[in-house]
Amino acid sequence: MPVDPHAGVEITAFSQVPPPAQGLVRDLRVRWACDEIELPYRARLMDAMAPRPPEYLREQPFAQIPTYHEGGTHLFESGAILLHIGEKDERLLPRDPAQRGRAIAWLFAALNSVEPALQALFSIDHFYAGEEWAKLRRPGAAEFARLKLSRVSAWLGDRAWLEDRFTIGDLMMITVLRILNYNGMVENFPNLATYVASGEARPAFKSALDAQLSALCQHQLADAEI
Numbered sequence: 627m628p629v630d631p632h633a634g635v636e637i638t639a640f641s642q643v644p645p646p647a648q649g650l651v652r653d654l655r656v657r658w659a660c661d662e663i664e665l666p667y668r669a670r671l672m673d674a675m676a677p678r679p680p681e682y683l684r685e686q687p688f689a690q691i692p693t694y695h696e697g698g699t700h701l702f703e704s705g706a707i708l709l710h711i712g713e714k715d716e717r718l719l720p721r722d723p724a725q726r727g728r729a730i731a732w733l734f735a736a737l738n739s740v741e742p743a744l745q746a747l748f749s750i751d752h753f754y755a756g757e758e759w760a761k762l763r764r765p766g767a768a769e770f771a772r773l774k775l776s777r778v779s780a781w782l783g784d785r786a787w788l789e790d791r792f793t794i795g796d797l798m799m800i801t802v803l804r805i806l807n808y809n810g811m812v813e814n815f816p817n818l819a820t821y822v823a824s825g826e827a828r829p830a831f832k833s834a835l836d837a838q839l840s841a842l843c844q845h846q847l848a849d850a851e852i
Contacts, residue, residue: 636694648842654838657669657837665715709794733794741805751764768811775806800831
């Protein structure tokens with residue numbers, strides 16, 4: 627589907643995902659960032675269970691979501707999109723160079739130092755649990771995930787946010803930590819549980835999650851009516 631350059635902000639999202647992924651898909655990060663700065667957007671929905679249209683590879687070389695389109699700006703990868711949105715408004719990305727740099731560092735830390743370990747455990751538990759290799763790999767994967775959580779917990783201490791205020795670094799880190807909502811591992815670190823709960827209590831998070839889940843529910847209702 628061609629993108630209208632005059633249509634404002636458009637993101638791509640899924641209309642259907644397996645139950646374990648509901649509320650976790652990465653378009654949530656972009657929806658949340660947009661809602662934090664009151665940036666209107668529309669979502670172009672795609673079926674996660676169906677092959678992406680060939681032309682979509684010109685928008686996202688890896689056929690994933692989300693993508694972000696705004697006029698002549700076409701982005702993929704949730705971290706790059708959050709950085710772009712953060713540049714629009716200091717509510718997400720401080721203008722002070724030192725604070726800005728720290729926020730960006732935490733954005734990358736969430737994606738590079740934390741998410742791979744948590745996503746690996748999630749995948750083992752939900753998609754490969756019956757495989758023999760997964761049974762052998764799980765103890766090590768769980769231990770590695772706990773190590774990553776312990777590092778974030780130790781840094782956070784008794785602070786509300788990773789630095790002096792909420793930024794795109796917190797937004798990304800909280801969405802990453804939510805990957806383990808299903809197994810209670812984050813709750814073993816009380817300050818991390820409080821941290822995630824504080825993010826989830828923000829009105830912008832609630833509206834973003836509602837929008838994501840609403841798209842999934844509408845698709846399920848449409849299927850039921852066919």
